[in-house]
Amino acid sequence: xxxxxxxxxxxxxxxxxxxxxxxxxxxxxxxxxxxxxxxxxxxxxxxxxxxxxxxxxxxxxxxxxxxxxxxxxxxxxxxxxxxxxxxxxxxxxxxxxxxxxxxxxxxxxxxxxxxxxxxxxxxxxxxxxxxxxxxxxxxxxxxxxxxxxxxxxxxxxxxxxxxxxxxxxxxxxxxxxxxxxxxxxxxxxxxxxxxxxxxxxxxxxxxxxxxxxxxxxxxxxxxxxxxxxxxxxxxxxxxxxxxxxxxxxxxxxx
Amino acid sequence: xxxxxxxxxxxxxxxxxxxxxxxxxxxxxxxxxxxxxxxxxxxxxxxxxxxxxxxxxxxxxxxxxxxxxxxxxxxxxxxxxxxxxxxxxxxxxxxxxxxxxxxxxxxxxxxxxxxxxxxxxxxxxxxxxxxxxxxxxxxxxxxxxxxxxxxxxxxxxxxxxxxxxxxxxxxxxxxxxxxxxxxxxxxxxxxxxxxxxxxxxxxxxxxxxxxxxxxxxxxxxxxxxxxxxxxxxxxxxxxxxxxxxxxxxxxxxxxxxxxxxxxxxxxxxxxxxxxxxxxxxxxxxxxxxxxxxxxxxxxx
Numbered sequence: 001x002x003x004x005x006x007x008x009x010x011x012x013x014x015x016x017x018x019x020x021x022x023x024x025x026x027x028x029x030x031x032x033x034x035x036x037x038x039x040x041x042x043x044x045x046x047x048x049x050x051x052x053x054x055x056x057x058x059x060x061x062x063x064x065x066x067x068x069x070x071x072x073x074x075x076x077x078x079x080x081x082x083x084x085x086x087x088x089x090x091x092x093x094x095x096x097x098x099x100x101x102x103x104x105x106x107x108x109x110x111x112x113x114x115x116x117x118x119x120x121x122x123x124x125x126x127x128x129x130x131x132x133x134x135x136x137x138x139x140x141x142x143x144x145x146x147x148x149x150x151x152x153x154x155x156x157x158x159x160x161x162x163x164x165x166x167x168x169x170x171x172x173x174x175x176x177x178x179x180x181x182x183x184x185x186x187x188x189x190x191x192x193x194x195x196x197x198x199x200x201x202x203x204x205x206x207x208x209x210x211x212x213x214x215x216x217x218x219x220x221x222x223x224x225x226x227x228x229x230x231x232x233x234x235x236x237x238x239x240x241x242x243x244x245x246x247x248x249x250x251x252x253x254x
Numbered sequence: 255x256x257x258x259x260x261x262x263x264x265x266x267x268x269x270x271x272x273x274x275x276x277x278x279x280x281x282x283x284x285x286x287x288x289x290x291x292x293x294x295x296x297x298x299x300x301x302x303x304x305x306x307x308x309x310x311x312x313x314x315x316x317x318x319x320x321x322x323x324x325x326x327x328x329x330x331x332x333x334x335x336x337x338x339x340x341x342x343x344x345x346x347x348x349x350x351x352x353x354x355x356x357x358x359x360x361x362x363x364x365x366x367x368x369x370x371x372x373x374x375x376x377x378x379x380x381x382x383x384x385x386x387x388x389x390x391x392x393x394x395x396x397x398x399x400x401x402x403x404x405x406x407x408x409x410x411x412x413x414x415x416x417x418x419x420x421x422x423x424x425x426x427x428x429x430x431x432x433x434x435x436x437x438x439x440x441x442x443x444x445x446x447x448x449x450x451x452x453x454x455x456x457x458x459x460x461x462x463x464x465x466x467x468x469x470x471x472x473x474x475x476x477x478x479x480x481x482x483x484x485x486x487x488x489x490x491x492x493x494x495x496x497x498x499x500x501x502x503x504x505x506x507x508x509x510x511x512x513x514x515x516x517x518x519x520x521x522x523x524x525x526x527x528x529x530x531x532x533x534x535x536x537x538x539x540x541x542x543x544x545x546x547x548x549x550x551x552x553x554x
Binding site: 028029051052053054064065066067068069072073074078079080081082085086089090109113118121123124125126127128129130131132133136137158159160161162165170171174175176177 | 279280281304305324325326327328330331334338339342343354355356357358359361364365376377378379380381382383384387401430431432433434435436437438487489493494496499543544546
């Protein structure tokens with residue numbers, strides 16, 4: 001039995017994907033903790049950018065929300081949201097953005113708006129926030145989501161934030177500056193995207209997870225890389241940082 | 255001299271059917287104004303905010319609103335806004351119309367409003383379904399031959415309510431920490447109410463003019479309301495009451511519990527001062543922020 005939880009594996013895998021990155025647009029929840037872990041491990045020069053208007057945050061404690069007062073204290077810059085979206089994001093200064101959603105399809109398109117019909121939704125979700133433009137502008141988009149049949153769907157109920165849309169090349173045709181989704185980190189496995197088709201490809205299984213466990217949680221039959229590997233388990237140091245410094249209350253680790 | 259009470263400011267500048275923006279991104283959200291609007295029984299408001307947050311969840315639960323203009327409908331870091339969801343999904347207490355954008359789209363609407371422009375262009379919405387459900391998000395051809403670009407129309411609220419750290423009695427207002435879209439929405443609005451933690455002398459404002467976000471020129475009323483943004487926060491004055499944001503998730507799940515909360519904490523108190531007293535010393539002790547002073551600069 002592993003001495004770490006699937007969520008811890010997911011956070012660690014997401015943090016490692018940030019190796020060498022300079023600027024990251026941080027979302028709420030799991031991305032938040034993954035970025036804070038990366039800053040303490042593989043990406044010491046990482047500048048955390050929050051849509052609330054914070055650039056270069058050094059939070060002393062894990063922020064509950066993207067507008068937490070701990071993000072302001074000691075930050076390099078705090079600006080208006082007009083400046084954050086206009087100058088930093090649309091100005092092309094963001095290397096990586098973390099996004100998630102209620103639904104994702106094989107091309108990494110995301111739904112955070114509604115389940116069911118828009119006018120008469122079964123579930124009304126939060127909506128875009130900044131995700132729609134973040135998905136368009138960040139040089140790369142990393143997605144962090146728990147794997148489940150409800151979330152990994154053949155067809156989105158609503159397309160809030162564009163991934164590779166209908167396939168490779170469509171973003172370029174529409175003039176989108178960013179390269180779109182590059183990696184999807186889940187609690188069971190990691191996907192990347194085929195440059196030829198823009199489609200999600202399974203590249204690694206977390207220790208103890210079998211291919212059929214992944215297939216069982218997906219709304220389509222995923223493409224599998226011929227070089228499918230096992231994800232490196234969390235190191236003792238990564239687990240110590242997570243458990244003792246970043247999330248001592250275990251809010252995100254369970 | 256524009257100093258007045260919250261009661262008079264709301265009675266004078268907020269009317270049934272008005273388009274109202276109480277902005278503030280996570281920080282400086284003026285719950286004190288929202289509660290006074292609820293107490294005065296305003297109806298059919300069009301409520302604009304990037305993140306409706308608990309403040310509009312409470313106003314919708316109290317039956318003040320007919321429509322929301324927004325970009326992110328959630329209790330940040332916690333979950334959904336249950337009262338708004340009840341209104342949208344089941345029409346309780348009344349149906350609620352939604353007009354939704356992305357954050358940048360909302361900011362762009364405020365900028366267009368503030369600059370008195372017919373629209374504002376932004377590189378967003380390409381490939382998204384949002385323009386299909388909101389016909390006010392449109393694409394125009396760039397007159398310089400760069401292809402199509404998304405545009406949004408101006409948003410000019412009847413009244414904007416801004417919470418900030420300090421102002422003088424004429425409404426010259428200084429704000430630090432998260433700035434949200436406070437400046438843009440204030441300049442876009444027909445009337446502006448400023449609500450502050452402290453009233454200071456004009457000399458204090460003049461000693462640090464770069465920190466003045468909103469000039470008294472565009473302000474109609476100034477209200478002195480300490481702790482007026484609770485349970486949100488004011489940098490340097492009090493922390494965000496995260497415990498309350500979590501507790502609201504429980505309260506707001508249940509319609510009766512939501513009504514009981516409004517009964518006790520909004521209708522049941524005369525004004526913000528009574529709310530602050532009722533919250534008790536322990537709350538304000540718990541939310542006391544750490545000290546982190548900036549170094550002074552030489553404006554000479």
